[in-house]
Amino acid sequence: MTGRRRVSWCTSPSLPAAGRATSRCSVCCPFLFAANGAVPLLPVCFPFAAGRSRCAAAPVGLFFAAATRSGPPRPGHCLGPSFSSLPLHAGSRRIAATFLCVLFPPCYPLMGHRREMSVSAGVVETEFSVCRSSAEDSQSSRVMSVGTGSTTSSGTCSTLSSSSSSSTETGASDLSGDDSDAIPDGVVIFSEETREHVLGLLEECYPTRHVADIIGCSERSMRLWIKHFETNGTVWCHPRLHKHHNDAAIRNTHLTRAILALVETEPAAFLRDHVDLLVALSLDHPTSDHRWVSAATVYRVLRYHGYTRKKIERLYAESSEAAQRTFAVLIDEIPMRCLVSCDETHTGGSDVLRRFGRSRRNVPCILRDRDTRTMKRTSTMMAVTLTHGVLWSQTVIVGNAQTSDDWRLFLQCLHALMNTYIPGLPWEM
Amino acid sequence: MLYDNASIHDHWGDEYMQANGIHYVRLPPYSPNLQPIEGVFAELKKHVRSLVYEDGRYLDKPFHLMAAAFGMLTTAQVAGQFSRVSHEITRLLTGVAPA
Numbered sequence: 001m002t003g004r005r006r007v008s009w010c011t012s013p014s015l016p017a018a019g020r021a022t023s024r025c026s027v028c029c030p031f032l033f034a035a036n037g038a039v040p041l042l043p044v045c046f047p048f049a050a051g052r053s054r055c056a057a058a059p060v061g062l063f064f065a066a067a068t069r070s071g072p073p074r075p076g077h078c079l080g081p082s083f084s085s086l087p088l089h090a091g092s093r094r095i096a097a098t099f100l101c102v103l104f105p106p107c108y109p110l111m112g113h114r115r116e117m118s119v120s121a122g123v124v125e126t127e128f129s130v131c132r133s134s135a136e137d138s139q140s141s142r143v144m145s146v147g148t149g150s151t152t153s154s155g156t157c158s159t160l161s162s163s164s165s166s167s168t169e170t171g172a173s174d175l176s177g178d179d180s181d182a183i184p185d186g187v188v189i190f191s192e193e194t195r196e197h198v199l200g201l202l203e204e205c206y207p208t209r210h211v212a213d214i215i216g217c218s219e220r221s222m223r224l225w226i227k228h229f230e231t232n233g234t235v236w237c238h239p240r241l242h243k244h245h246n247d248a249a250i251r252n253t254h255l256t257r258a259i260l261a262l263v264e265t266e267p268a269a270f271l272r273d274h275v276d277l278l279v280a281l282s283l284d285h286p287t288s289d290h291r292w293v294s295a296a297t298v299y300r301v302l303r304y305h306g307y308t309r310k311k312i313e314r315l316y317a318e319s320s321e322a323a324q325r326t327f328a329v330l331i332d333e334i335p336m337r338c339l340v341s342c343d344e345t346h347t348g349g350s351d352v353l354r355r356f357g358r359s360r361r362n363v364p365c366i367l368r369d370r371d372t373r374t375m376k377r378t379s380t381m382m383a384v385t386l387t388h389g390v391l392w393s394q395t396v397i398v399g400n401a402q403t404s405d406d407w408r409l410f411l412q413c414l415h416a417l418m419n420t421y422i423p424g425l426p427w428e429m
Numbered sequence: 430m431l432y433d434n435a436s437i438h439d440h441w442g443d444e445y446m447q448a449n450g451i452h453y454v455r456l457p458p459y460s461p462n463l464q465p466i467e468g469v470f471a472e473l474k475k476h477v478r479s480l481v482y483e484d485g486r487y488l489d490k491p492f493h494l495m496a497a498a499f500g501m502l503t504t505a506q507v508a509g510q511f512s513r514v515s516h517e518i519t520r521l522l523t524g525v526a527p528a
Contacts, residue, residue, distance in 0.1 A: 268459055316459050323457035328521035331431075331454065331463070336511050341466040342432045347495070351474045352481050352488070375481075375488045380495060382473075383430075384466050386511045389504035395495045404437045408445055415449055 190217060195225045195235035202226070249297045250304050259301045267315035271295040337386045340418065342410075344381040344402055349374060381410045392417055431465075434458055462517055468510035469502065476501040 190198075194215060201211045202222065212219050225235045232239050249255055258281070262274050269277075278293045302312075317324075331339075352375050379402045382393040392414045396402060430446065430453040432438055438455075446453050461467045476498040481487045487494040 317462075320457055320459050324460050324463065325521050327454075327457045327460070327463065328518040332518055332522060334454075336515055339465070339511070340430045341464060341469075341511075342430055343464060343466045343470070344435070344437070345470045345473075347474065347477060347491075352477055352494075376491050378491045378495060380473075382466060382469070382499075384469050384507045384510075386465075386508055387504075389507045390469075390499055390502055393495070393499055395492060397491060402437060404439045404441060407437045407439075407442050411442055411445055411451075415451065418451065 190215070190221070192235055198222055199225060199229060199235065249293070249301055255293065255297075256301055256305070259298055260305060260307070263302060263307055263312060264315065267312050267319055271298050274298045340383050340385050340391060340414075342381065342383045342414075344379055346398075346401065347378045347380065349377075379406075381406065383410075383414050430454070431456065433461070433464060463514055465507070465510040465514045468513060469507055472506050472510075473498050473502060 194217075198211055198215055198217065201214075202208065208219050208222060212222065224237075228237055229235055255278075258278060259274060262269065262277060266273070272295055275293055275295050275298060278298075282293075376397045377399070378395050379398040380393060380395045381402060383391040385391050392410070394406070394410045394413065396406065430451055432453065433456045443453065456463055477494060480494055480497055480501075487497070
């Protein structure tokens with residue numbers, strides 16, 4: 001990975017090749033390593049020829065030096081061409097803050113005024129113009145400059161050919177002559193955060209050209225994002241299709257038809273039953289395009305097409321409507337007071353503990369921590385009547401559930417409390 | 430006796446009830462709305478949560494907890510669930526859609 005993390009300014013024609021290094025810059029390397037964390041993303045050293053006053057990484061090194069140090073740079077350290085013209089001695093912290101605003105876009109409100117932004121943008125352009133002059137493809141160098149800035153600022157930019165973290169290396173490889181990693185036509189997909197950041201900048205009346213230079217997008221793209229935002233409230237053309245890897249299942253018509261047919265014919269089935277059936281169908285018909293379906297995919301497709309839990313429950317009810325009507329005719333002949341309703345239920349942790357305490361309605365209880373106490377799971381059989389309430393109950397501690405043996409034991413105990421119902425005669429327990 | 434189609438309600442239980450003169454009716458599938466005891470269970474679990482919240486020692490005594498929760502169930506609560514089922518049956522017989 002380190003070998004691919006070559007930065008472009010090391011290959012600038014104004015700078016010496018790595019093999020001809022005779023000395024090292026004592027300013028840039030420590031700060032660059034500190035900025036990159038424990039893993040040095042850049043080459044181990046930044047060589048520069050003897051007799052020259054700067055090294056390849058001088059601008060970035062000086063930036064971090066200015067960001068972490070209030071005093072002027074010590075004599076004998078390298079100075080980049082563009083930094084030498086800036087008042088580092090007078091206000092290095094202010095300049096460092098300006099660069100932070102550029103390299104860390106979410107921090108842009110911290111910036112003082114627009115003039116600093118334009119200055120910082122100009123500096124960035126100056127620094128990367130060294131690389132741009134050596135690149136044959138201007139679009140590639142543009143992508144490289146954008147990728148460098150955005151990658152430093154928590155990776156808000158990504159390319160089609162590589163991830164966000166590989167934007168820098170792509171630009172470097174493009175300049176170093178490695179054609180295998182070149183970006184195809186300089187295509188960049190900007191993340192949602194970056195697009196919203198652009199809209200925020202434009203809303204604060206920053207010039208469109210400056211924003212385009214800082215972010216690295218075109219003005220046409222910005223106009224499109226504004227149009228999308230005014231149309232559907234998001235910065236995407238289609239608000240539900242911007243995550244292509246998630247929505248592949250939704251756009252799969254075969255899978256969609258299969259899932260919708262399943263849920264309409266068998267609304268009582270669980271998601272895992274749908275998954276099992278789809279997998280079985282795919283094994284029988286290998287040409288089908290839904291072999292790698294998961295329960296989450298089934299759920300997502302259902303939700304996309306409006307099959308919510310309530311709707312599926314309504315399908316349940318409609319499917320058993322005729323049976324319920326037949327049952328209603330039967331049960332209507334029996335007085336309610338003669339009915340003994342029996343069932344079993346399970347009581348586990350979620351039924352016992354108020355995990356987040358108790359508070360007034362619509363008032364979150366934020367002072368209590370989650371209750372992590374455990375309790376044994378119990379299963380309870382119960383019989384109730386209209387006139388006597390709870391007639392009999394039987395509680396056992398179980399692993400899964402009660403068995404048919406427990407059911408018969410329950411019936412034997414209950415039978416001693418029951419009278420025999422004779423139709424047409426008064427009935428009393 | 431009214432119960433659902435759970436797997437533990439097997440034919441051995443049916444034979445026992447027939448042998449002892451107990452009339453039984455099975456609910457149609459997927460019809461918990463016609464079972465009065467389902468609502469009683471919901472009330473029971475509310476009492477369980479309240480008891481544990483007020484006295485955490487119930488966590489170590491699940492039988493005491495359930496007994497106390499049963500004791501808090503009132504006949505009126507059970508009767509309310511029977512009344513709800515009665516309305517549901519009336520709705521099914523008359524064919525009126527639920528409000």
